[in-house]
Amino acid sequence: MATRSLLGKVSPLITVALALFVAWSVIGADPAPNDRSDRIGKQIRCPACEGESIAESPSSYATDMMDYVRDLVGQGLSDQQVLDRLMASYPDSQLLDPPVRAATVLLWLLPAAALVAGAGLAVSRLRKNPPRSPTEKGHA
Amino acid sequence: MLSLAGTLTVWAGLFGSGWLTIAAWHSARQSPAVTDPIPTLRRPLLIMVLAAVGSMAVLIAALLANDFTVSYVANHHSRHTPFPFNIATAWAALEGSIVLWGLVLAAYAYAVWRRVTTRQDRPDALDRGALAVIAAVGVFFFGLMVTVANPFEVCIEAAARSCSSSSPFPFSEAVGPSDGAGPNPLLQNHLLMAIHPPLLYLGYVGMTVPFAYGISALALRRPGARWLRRSGAWTRISWVFLTSGITLGAWWAYEVLGWGGYWAWDPVENASFMPWLIATAFLHSSLVQERRGMLEAWNFVLVIGAFSLTILGTFLTRSGVIASVHSFTQSAIGPALLGFLVLVVVGSFTLFAARATQISSPPRLESLSSREGGFLLNNLLLSVYAMVVLTGTLYPLVLQAFTGSEVGVGRPFFDRMTVPLSFALLLAMGLGPALPWRVARAKVVWPRVHLPLQIALGVGALVVMTTTRIGYVVLAVVAGSWVVAVAAHRLLSQARRAALARQTPVRKQLGRVIRSDRGFWGGQIAHAGVALVAIAIAATSNLGQSLDRVDMSPGDRIEFAGYELVHTGVATVRNPNRLTSSAQIQIWRNGQPQGWVEPSLSQFPALALPIATPGIHRSIREDLYLSLTRIDEQGVTLRAATAPLQWVLWLGGLTCAAGGFYSLVGRKRRRARFSQLPDAHPEG
Numbered sequence: 001m002a003t004r005s006l007l008g009k010v011s012p013l014i015t016v017a018l019a020l021f022v023a024w025s026v027i028g029a030d031p032a033p034n035d036r037s038d039r040i041g042k043q044i045r046c047p048a049c050e051g052e053s054i055a056e057s058p059s060s061y062a063t064d065m066m067d068y069v070r071d072l073v074g075q076g077l078s079d080q081q082v083l084d085r086l087m088a089s090y091p092d093s094q095l096l097d098p099p100v101r102a103a104t105v106l107l108w109l110l111p112a113a114a115l116v117a118g119a120g121l122a123v124s125r126l127r128k129n130p131p132r133s134p135t136e137k138g139h140a
Numbered sequence: 141m142l143s144l145a146g147t148l149t150v151w152a153g154l155f156g157s158g159w160l161t162i163a164a165w166h167s168a169r170q171s172p173a174v175t176d177p178i179p180t181l182r183r184p185l186l187i188m189v190l191a192a193v194g195s196m197a198v199l200i201a202a203l204l205a206n207d208f209t210v211s212y213v214a215n216h217h218s219r220h221t222p223f224p225f226n227i228a229t230a231w232a233a234l235e236g237s238i239v240l241w242g243l244v245l246a247a248y249a250y251a252v253w254r255r256v257t258t259r260q261d262r263p264d265a266l267d268r269g270a271l272a273v274i275a276a277v278g279v280f281f282f283g284l285m286v287t288v289a290n291p292f293e294v295c296i297e298a299a300a301r302s303c304s305s306s307s308p309f310p311f312s313e314a315v316g317p318s319d320g321a322g323p324n325p326l327l328q329n330h331l332l333m334a335i336h337p338p339l340l341y342l343g344y345v346g347m348t349v350p351f352a353y354g355i356s357a358l359a360l361r362r363p364g365a366r367w368l369r370r371s372g373a374w375t376r377i378s379w380v381f382l383t384s385g386i387t388l389g390a391w392w393a394y395e396v397l398g399w400g401g402y403w404a405w406d407p408v409e410n411a412s413f414m415p416w417l418i419a420t421a422f423l424h425s426s427l428v429q430e431r432r433g434m435l436e437a438w439n440f441v442l443v444i445g446a447f448s449l450t451i452l453g454t455f456l457t458r459s460g461v462i463a464s465v466h467s468f469t470q471s472a473i474g475p476a477l478l479g480f481l482v483l484v485v486v487g488s489f490t491l492f493a494a495r496a497t498q499i500s501s502p503p504r505l506e507s508l509s510s511r512e513g514g515f516l517l518n519n520l521l522l523s524v525y526a527m528v529v530l531t532g533t534l535y536p537l538v539l540q541a542f543t544g545s546e547v548g549v550g551r552p553f554f555d556r557m558t559v560p561l562s563f564a565l566l567l568a569m570g571l572g573p574a575l576p577w578r579v580a581r582a583k584v585v586w587p588r589v590h591l592p593l594q595i596a597l598g599v600g601a602l603v604v605m606t607t608t609r610i611g612y613v614v615l616a617v618v619a620g621s622w623v624v625a626v627a628a629h630r631l632l633s634q635a636r637r638a639a640l641a642r643q644t645p646v647r648k649q650l651g652r653v654i655r656s657d658r659g660f661w662g663g664q665i666a667h668a669g670v671a672l673v674a675i676a677i678a679a680t681s682n683l684g685q686s687l688d689r690v691d692m693s694p695g696d697r698i699e700f701a702g703y704e705l706v707h708t709g710v711a712t713v714r715n716p717n718r719l720t721s722s723a724q725i726q727i728w729r730n731g732q733p734q735g736w737v738e739p740s741l742s743q744f745p746a747l748a749l750p751i752a753t754p755g756i757h758r759s760i761r762e763d764l765y766l767s768l769t770r771i772d773e774q775g776v777t778l779r780a781a782t783a784p785l786q787w788v789l790w791l792g793g794l795t796c797a798a799g800g801f802y803s804l805v806g807r808k809r810r811r812a813r814f815s816q817l818p819d820a821h822p823e824g
Binding site: 021056060125 | 399401404504505507508516517519520523528531532535539543546548549550551552553556557593594598601604609610615618686688689752767769779
């Protein structure tokens with residue numbers, strides 16, 4: 001019994017230690033292990049093939065564009081500079097990641113509104129006078 | 141001849157489903173407590189079912205007989221289409237897929253009828269009303285078949301390899317081409333393509349049944365949990381089909397499309413994923429109503445939403461409204477499907493609003509930290525998830541339709557929005573089953589989750605030390621292990637308690653515990669499947685390596701990701717419907733030969749560009765995925781990629797479906813227990 005209660009005391013410490021170790025390792029890691037060119041390429045729609053990005057499409061058009069992206073990345077341009085250079089000759093619709101504009105703001109707002117409305121509805125369903133219970137918690 | 145037979149079957153289907161709608165609705169309204177086993181409905185139902193089977197049979201017969209006077213055959217079939225793709229052509233194109241819709245719907249109608257006439261308590265108004273709604277949906281689809289999507293039109297003017305003009309009148313003079321161009325080459329490349337669409341349709345169309353019960357309950361003013369209990373098994377059946385259909389669809393894309401991915405957030409993929417999300421939310425929230433009488437109104441919203449999304453999916457897939465890698469069809473059927481969608485949404489929600497006063501104000505939640513609170517969180521996350529997918533899918537269309545301006549919404553948008561939601565769902569999925577109903581006290585919950593949490597973090601630490609420190613992967617592994625560990629811990633502690641009480645070994649109790657509550661444990665199996673899927677997605681999308689383009693001549697040897705690839709030669713095979721050139725690549729690892737793969741390019745006569753078929757070398761550790769972009773006398777241009785734990789994705793998807801199936805098998809016993817509980821709304 002004595003070992004058991006000792007274990008009971010040490011156990012939460014082990015949990016915290018493990019959590020800290022995992023969190024620390026992850027935070028210390030390179031957050032973007034993928035190739036930068038690949039990441040940029042995934043944001044641009046391949047003009048010759050519907051729906052696929054230039055990083056994914058095997059078509060020659062896409063591979064040529066990817067070569068250009070690698071070239072620009074090799075010259076030391078930032079992600080945004082590479083994108084700007086490429087998108088100078090293409091319409092915004094070729095971006096798979098829509099930029100925030102007046103026309104696209106709803107795209108971000110609708111899901112956010114659904115989240116807020118849903119959470120509000122759920123909280124409003126809470127009983128106003130909870131039954132007598134000492135550990136009653138009202139948080140989400 | 142076959143045109144005439146086919147035309148007769150679709151008209152018979154329209155007649156049968158119309159008759160069934162009227163008769164079933166009439167009997168639902170008239171007799172609240174009749175004792176007859178609805179014999180009056182047998183005849184129209186049989187007409188509808190036989191007509192649906194007949195129309196598919198005639199279509200397949202026309203394909204097998206190479207009857208190019210039938211317009212559908214002329215446009216989508218060729219003499220050289222091999223088995224089984226000649227049969228699969230029957231549902232590969234637009235008109236045929238509508239015939240499949242009708243067939244699956246008729247099958248469900250028959251199955252529901254069988255179920256309500258063979259179970260112990262007699263079919264009541266709720267069942268009849270549901271049959272009426274199913275039949276009404278049938279009226280629409282058979283209506284499509286006799287008008288805008290008639291596969292049995294007679295070809296009256298032939299082009300070289302297709303039909304340029306056709307007539308719906310079966311006695312018109314038939315002039316068919318001597319051969320057709322055949323189905324889309326992508327659709328005759330892999331056996332999965334013959335299986336995946338019917339599975340998906342079984343899932344899509346199956347959502348009609350819970351919808352029909354919901355509408356029947358609303359229209360007949362019979363809210364309460366009875367409609368949920370009647371339709372619960374059907375929701376599960378269609379969910380299992382939908383889950384396996386989506387998994388096999390992703391698998392097909394991976395095996396056939398040759399870009400190495402399995403999910404592109406393509407509108408057609410999204411179209412199948414949205415009903416899945418809402419159906420999943422519905423499965424969970426219906427439990428809350430059955431158990432606690434809460435969320436009654438919300439369940440109506442979800443079931444209407446799930447069905448509407450299947451119609452939206454059919455519209456997106458089959459109207460050609462979106463040109464995407466999947467949209468093989470273009471037609472004038474779009475307005476009809478869109479109109480039906482609007483009718484369903486507006487009609488259902490109007491009915492819902494009209495009955496709102498009769499839907500009881502639910503008992504209030506005692507605490508958000510409870511099993512109910514967990515389900516509420518699950519519903520919130522899944523609904524927002526579906527909202528994200530819906531917005532991202534429709535936004536470009538709506539914006540273009542109304543303002544003419546174009547905007548692209550693709551993977552980066554969907555990933556950014558859904559990845560946090562997915563992780564939140566995963567964490568909630570582990571916690572939820574550990575929470576008791578009503579109020580969860582830390583004293584109760586902590587012992588249930590502490591050890592699993594330690595195990596999950598331990599697995600995470602192991603991954604950090606041995607494999608990777610990439611946050612997404614580590615988090616997916618920790619969250620996935622946590623989900624599995626909570627369920628396993630629960631199982632073990634229940635079995636241990638039972639073993640202690642009965643003085644038997646623990647392992648003998650494991651099976652008994654799992655069998656004792658199939659609904660719960662089936663759910664846990666499905667959760668484990670989702671956990672596997674999450675881990676596999678994180679691994680394949682973060683840990684893979686790729687080599688974009690490399691030219692190889694026969695005899696060349698390259699090194700990639702710890703493999704050595706040796707190009708040993710080229711083989712060309714001429715099939716009746718294609719010319720396939722494949723490269724033989726020998727795979728070596730650590731100085732040991734691992735085998736050959738043969739990525740290939742196929743040239744179809746109907747297409748300018750060749751179709752690439754990848755060659756995949758599989759191992760427990762990862763898939764090595766090779767595809768060609770060029771092949772000729774000088775050699776090949778190769779793309780290579782590794783996909784770690786790719787097989788876990790397929791395993792996870794199928795485990796998820798298996799969990800749903802398991803919860804179905806033993807439902808009868810569970811239902812018997814439920815029916816002893818007093819109904820929230822006693823009828824009569």
